[in-house]
Amino acid sequence: MDHEQELTPGESLRLIETQQAAAQARIDSNPRHYYLPWGVSLMVGFTTMFLYYGPSPGRPILHMPPWLALGVLFTALIAAGVISVGLEIRNRVEVQGGSADRGMMYGFAWLVGQAGSTAISVHFQSYLPGEQRGLLWATLSLAMVSVLYVAGAAVWRQWSMFALGLGVGVVNVLGMQAGPGWHALLVAVLCGGGFLLAGALAGKGAR
């Protein structure tokens, strides 16, 4: 209270810097909460898809029913979503106003994007041969992820998010040209690895 010991100017400045850094870390979204779960999920899910497809059509590395491969992929993606949102909710403090509105609208952008890409895939998949169907789902969904990461980076001016968005976009298109198996492998290694690296670097910056 007011009878506290008076601070020297140096102490005041240090107190301001320490307090603001601690507050900023809790008020802002922590990128590690997203990058690490999504890195693991992309790596596990798309490695499973690569083992299922194999390097060329009809030559799987590991024989498994399609429901199992897709089950692993979707479970990994859903788990990443639940873990990242759970970590954010647990750690964040409630703020009302422009930032909360931006966050809410951005959340809806994901919902609209993924619902749209799912509807398009469902509509067109019957016109495609077997393996190309899976490729349509994966590429459309990752194209949406790429655009939303770049857009999110523009909203919050976050360069790691911008780099990841661009990276996912490039890997997705190159992988699509190479075919379903290579697409899955490239996404697992480059995108999964990229997210894990970004998560590790974000943690280093936070310390």
Next chain:
Amino acid sequence: MSGGPFELDPVIHAQARLRVVATLNTLPDGDRIAFPGLRDLLGMTAGNLSVHLSKLEEAGYVAIVKTHKGRTPVTYAALTHRGRSAFEDYTAAIRRLLEAAETGNERP
């Protein structure tokens, strides 16, 4: 420390209130923080934080909004424009004091 370019605002220049103002200043203009979140960030008791927020509100530095979320009452706090500008003046003043001390011109 009174008068002239080295004057420090007595409302802000108290450790606990300085922490409150510094924390609120990290919010972008137009945002406000819920009372439990602010208490958590500062590690203060609810009573202690209320006392400091009241003093800052009296000085016109903080705006308190009491509302309801469903049936639960929620209190939000934010720096006013006056509070933000007072904090900027305060940090500028301590920087001037530090510079003056470094160059050996500090006033007694």
